[in-house]
């Protein structure tokens with residue numbers, strides 16, 4: 001029997017890891033930085049599991065040089081990270097904090113010196129608290145505040161950063177921060193959620209517009225996509241699935257790519273859904289160089305009239321492995337997602353900007369490597385899924401594992417470990433897991449090691 005041909009990715013395929021500022025840096029107020037809504041939220045009793053905060057977390061703000069060397073040792077050719085807006089503009093607008101800008105400039109220069117392409121996210125949830133005091137994502141002016149901040153970063157770093165991202169997962173900010181109140185800034189208001197979502201997208205559009213005035217490289221939007229599968233073919237379950245898909249997967253992609261919102265959102269939000277001015281949608285729909293897709297899992301959906309606001313709920317799939325977050329391991333969902341984007345939105349260039357899993361990693365035992373076979377299996381199956389979608393015509397340009405390190409997992413605190421490198425939060429010792437060695441071999445062989 002002939003062996004299957006080895007999986008091979010294009011020679012210019014980006015292989016990276018992803019992180020975010022608040023989750024790995026620590027020192028949130030160092031060197032003139034202004035606090036973020038996440039600094040406030042994590043210091044509010046009861047908001048984060050075990051009372052954890054990211055005051056130290058991975059201490060990347062002080063260990064960035066050796067961390068870049070670790071990335072280089074793994075063979076990464078790219079690294080996705082975010083800028084803490086409040087380090088650069090402590091009040092969110094106006095005064096620039098030179099020390100904050102310098103930190104990110106030094107990080108970019110070291111990455112480039114190690115042959116690692118930076119992919120820079122401008123907003124990964126850590127809004128300056130000073131802007132939240134002015135209404136934050138509920139204030140339409142935030143589109144210009146964000147464009148002003150973005151322009152500062154473009155002018156400083158566009159000569160070295162080839163890949164920019166405006167927002168990371170706007171759905172999580174609107175749903176977690178304004179609809180359900182489980183993430184910063186902790187609001188629970190169905191009238192606020194669509195406005196925050198819309199203003200996030202207006203900010204995205206304003207930043208892309210600002211970039212086109214001076215930028216010479218690529219800029220995109222990162223969305224989380226969780227494909228929805230109807231639990232049955234009943235009208236009720238199919239309608240519930242369409243609502244869930246519109247609310248999470250289309251509410252951000254479609255204004256950005258098509259300049260319109262899915263009709264189902266009127267039903268989801270009811271009287272809370274505003275009539276948006278056409279000029280807003282024209283601002284949001286700016287030409288993009290790529291879409292970043294964060295994929296973790298899927299959802300099987302059934303109708304549930306008691307569920308708010310979607311009247312839909314997910315059905316646990318007991319036949320598959322689940323992560324510590326309760327998410328099903330379902331690599332076929334990544335194939336389906338990538339082909340859905342290809343077919344529905346004209347096959348835009350796509351980067352898998354986050355993909356990874358949190359399993360119970362055994363307490364750290366002394367030794368060069370920590371065994372994490374479930375994560376190795378997850379990465380193998382999902383990177384293979386990316387290749388399958390590419391063979392079927394999807395235009396995928398890169399893959400970023402979430403995450404380089406175990407880190408501060410938002411409201412879960414440090415209880416969930418997504419890293420391919422283990423973090424000992426007492427000693428801050430970094431220990432490679434077997435998933436790091438596996439991923440390193442996949443990169444070195446450009447996929448053949450899968």
Ligand SMILES: N#[N+]C[C@@H]1[C@@H](O)[C@H](O)[C@@H](O)[C@@H]2O[C@H]12
Pocket residue numbers: 020023168169294325354402409418
């Ligand atoms: N939960 N979880 C893991 C991961 C989170 O740590 C990232 O910050 C988000 O961009 C996205 O939600 C995914």
